[in-house]
Amino acid sequence: MPGSARSSGRRLARIAGIDVVFDASWLIILVLIGVTLAEYFARLNRAWPMAVVIAAATVTTLLFFGSVVLHELAHSLVARGHGLPVHTITLFVFGGVSELTREPDDAATEFKIAIAGPLTSIVTGAVCVGLGRLGANSQPVFAVLNWLGYINLLLAGFNLIPGFPLDGGRVLRAILWSANKDFVKSTRWATNVGKLCAMGFILLGVMEFFAGAALSGLWLAFIGWFLLSAAQQSWRQTEIQTALERFTVSDLETPFFARVPPETNLEVFISDLAAHNNFRASLVMDADDHLLGIITPADLSRVPREHWGTTLVRDVMVPRERMATVEPAEGLHAALRKMAESDVGQLPVLNNGGVRGVIRRDRIIELLHSQLRQP
Numbered sequence: 278m279p280g281s282a283r284s285s286g287r288r289l290a291r292i293a294g295i296d297v298v299f300d301a302s303w304l305i306i307l308v309l310i311g312v313t314l315a316e317y318f319a320r321l322n323r324a325w326p327m328a329v330v331i332a333a334a335t336v337t338t339l340l341f342f343g344s345v346v347l348h349e350l351a352h353s354l355v356a357r358g359h360g361l362p363v364h365t366i367t368l369f370v371f372g373g374v375s376e377l378t379r380e381p382d383d384a385a386t387e388f389k390i391a392i393a394g395p396l397t398s399i400v401t402g403a404v405c406v407g408l409g410r411l412g413a414n415s416q417p418v419f420a421v422l423n424w425l426g427y428i429n430l431l432l433a434g435f436n437l438i439p440g441f442p443l444d445g446g447r448v449l450r451a452i453l454w455s456a457n458k459d460f461v462k463s464t465r466w467a468t469n470v471g472k473l474c475a476m477g478f479i480l481l482g483v484m485e486f487f488a489g490a491a492l493s494g495l496w497l498a499f500i501g502w503f504l505l506s507a508a509q510q511s512w513r514q515t516e517i518q519t520a521l522e523r524f525t526v527s528d529l530e531t532p533f534f535a536r537v538p539p540e541t542n543l544e545v546f547i548s549d550l551a552a553h554n555n556f557r558a559s560l561v562m563d564a565d566d567h568l569l570g571i572i573t574p575a576d577l578s579r580v581p582r583e584h585w586g587t588t589l590v591r592d593v594m595v596p597r598e599r600m601a602t603v604e605p606a607e608g609l610h611a612a613l614r615k616m617a618e619s620d621v622g623q624l625p626v627l628n629n630g631g632v633r634g635v636i637r638r639d640r641i642i643e644l645l646h647s648q649l650r651q652p
């Protein structure tokens with residue numbers, strides 16, 4: 278599933294320059310699938326010794342997650358091929374998410390990125406089923422292949438459900454988008470279909486639950502709930518994106534910002550900040566108005582207090598090469614993303630290399646609130 282959520286997880290591997298990380302929820306599902314598989318293999322062939330059952334379950338679990346990674350890699354590599362870099366694939370309880378840095382620009386690209394995952398799963402599934410047919414299920418190798426084949430086809434099938442933000446929902450959005458040329462309207466339609474599918478899952482789960490299949494009922498309802506909240510969250514993101522699309526940095530930037538010369542010592546710097554009751558970031562600029570870096574009160578915490586009188590702003594600031602900046606013509610959505618990426622509340626606005634102001638996150642959020650309140 279391609280997504281745009283930013284998440285932090287532990288790194289598992291790095292493939293083709295993309296970090297494969299996992300969420301804590303993934304460990305639960307890893308164990309759950311391992312145990313379920315061990316039970317399944319033990320029932321499938323009672324003649325297998327315990328060691329064979331455990332080995333088969335372990336290998337199958339790892340290969341299963343290998344196929345989830347393969348599915349996500351397909352999304353990521355196609356996205357990258359279309360100029361949308363993907364830095365991370367996150368594994369979590371329901372599979373994986375390829376974290377796209379931004380949404381595709383056109384319907385055809387969206388379609389190709391979305392379909393790449395399920396197609397990969399179908400091919401993997403077909404190959405495994407084909408190989409599995411070459412021998413009997415009583416042999417561990419063929420039992421593993423058959424299960425992998427089945428689960429990959431199931432993975433493709435589930436992801437092809439035509440509700441946003443599942444792959445099938447993205448395919449649906451791409452088709453609507455190419456027909457009506459309206460990204461927002463197409464997203465709304467695909468999201469509504471997604472919500473409908475989600476409610477179907479929940480309803481089915483509740484029915485199963487009361488029909489006596491408590492565990493599978495709960496699972497279905499849980500998947501439904503996950504799809505519902507994912508659909509709502511993606512729609513919210515689209516709303517934010519479209520609300521900000523009409524504005525650029527120049528609409529909201531302010532020429533007022535705190536500046537400090539590089540040779541100021543930290544003692545003077547902090548008392549100046551306190552005097553002006555301004556604890557935001559200050560731009561470090563020399564007498565010729567050259568931007569050298571940025572410093573926030575938080576940067577001071579790295580220096581022991583007794584050294585403040587002898588340490589200069591220049592020595593603690595984040596230097597220009599490592600700080601994010603924006604240009605006046607950039608969109609507010611892009612500015613917000615840059616702030617999130619570098620974890621700052623404001624960015625200097627540069628024009629022809631010179632600083633002409635700053636853009637602050639709180640002002641963008643204010644604008645967003647006023648925009649989203651309007652019908």
Ligand SMILES: [Zn+2]
Nearest residue numbers: 278394436444
């Ligand atoms: Zn997918």
